[in-house]
Amino acid sequence: MDSSKVLEIFKEITRIPRESGHEEAMCAYLQKFAKDRNLACKTDEVGNVCITKEASKGKENVPALVLQGHQDMVCEKRSGVAHDFSKDPIKYEIEDGWMVAKDTTLGADDGIGDAAMLALLDSDLPMGKIECVFTVSEETGMDGAFGMQPGFFTGKTMINVDSEDEGQMFIGCAGGVDTLAHFKYQAVNFNKSYKTLHLHIFNGLGGHSGDDINKGRMNTLSTLAKFLSKELENEEFQLIVLKGGGKPNAIAREAEAVIAAVDVNGVEDRFFKFMEEAVKEYAETDPDIKYTAADCQCTEKPMDNKDADALVRALAACPHGVIAMSKDVSGLVETSTNLASVSMHQMGEVEVVTSQRSSDKAELKEIAEKVAEVFRKAGAEVEHVSEYPGWKPNPKSHILDVCVSSYKKLFGKEPEIKAIHAGLECGLFGEKFGNLDMISFGPTLRNVHTPGERLDLDSLDKFVKHLTDVVTSFC
Ligand SMILES: [Zn+2]
The missing domain is CATH 3.30.70.360 (Alpha-Beta Plaits)
Known part of the structure; x- marks a missing residue:
């Protein structure tokens, strides 16, 4: 799968208003995306969306893989800038290998993760069943993940695509x-x-x-x-x-x-x-x-x-x-x-x-x-108050193994294995859905949550290659 396809979808997403708590248009976009491709799609009461693509021929025995990101974005702009996040498309430029929004947040956190999942759903790559989960209001307290009911997805292995440093695999977070x-x-x-x-x-x-x-x-x-x-x-x-x-x-x-x-x-x-x-x-x-x-x-x-x-x-x-x-x-x-x-x-x-x-x-x-x-x-x-669960690192995780060998095969070097001392939605999924094998990675983003947020396009290329390889080789 080509990163230009992911970028194209992300450019569409930059036109959709999706401030935390106001994801209606994004939700409708996801539903239409699924409908146009005849993919099963469900939306729960809080607004989380799950789009399922069944296994391709010969891959029916591969365990289901859950991919997960969030629909919402942080909406920040420079003072004095006239930008209405409730209707205006994000203005961005491509400059020196980066995609950047100079006056506002770009929303690559996590719009680029969403775009990668959609590109996979749209592809005819040989792979097992994938369930793509798009949560709401991650940025303002993980309301979507909190509100999700067990059974919303069935897979036991999850790849979260909401990390910001290419070449780093995250295997834990703090509660x-x-x-x-x-x-x-x-x-x-x-x-x-x-x-x-x-x-x-x-x-x-x-x-x-x-x-x-x-x-x-x-x-x-x-x-x-x-x-x-x-x-x-x-x-x-x-x-x-x-x-x-x-x-x-x-x-x-x-x-x-x-x-x-x-x-x-x-x-x-x-x-x-x-x-x-x-x-x-x-x-x-x-x-x-x-x-x-x-x-x-x-x-x-x-x-x-x-x-x-x-x-x-x-x-x-x-x-x-x-x-x-x-x-x-x-x-x-x-x-x-x-x-x-x-x-x-x-x-x-x-x-x-x-x-x-x-x-x-x-x-x-x-x-x-x-x-x-x-x-x-x-x-x-x-x-x-406001308690949320953590995700304890498991250095023996199977999906970690798969991701690390794929990365070495593609790029000839080891990725960094890390955990963060901050919250990720993975913590909530781990507690709610029990025994999930999880990992989190993504392309390199800078100035996240602030005007001037930027996406490194070379890292996007590598991220898409890696994700595609993991999804198609997973067994
Ligand atoms: Zn995020």
């Missing part, structure tokens, strides 16, 4: 859970002899709480909490505001506090000294860290000192970063936790969001419980 702590505090009167001071740490590099958790970057919330917990030992001090961080899956790049104290100049001096040390410590990983301390006006009521003390001590004690490395896949983070955000939505309440990941189910539970305990001891109410 995750968010652990939330709700603190209640007593608001007290502002001590009129005190002055207020705004402390701000910003410009951390942050990054993804899965992919970047092993980079040793500063968590600005941890840093600020460590400073405050020292300061609060001083009686003449009130905490008024404490907040920072953002999404659960991002490392906190920014944190701020408003405090009141008799001697704000003294606090400022100690803050600068403390931060000078921190900046030295993180010089390699966060070269652009900035911090300020400035007088400010604040009308909000301070926290009772005991409540403030419990909060900042818990935040300072909360683990952050890598907890354990994998014994099966070298260099893979197995378990980690991220202190993601602190926010004050209304007077008297503070919400802390943390997020744990692990490719091992028992370890995930253990670290989530450890973090919960830190906050429970400090008097917070704790809950675990």
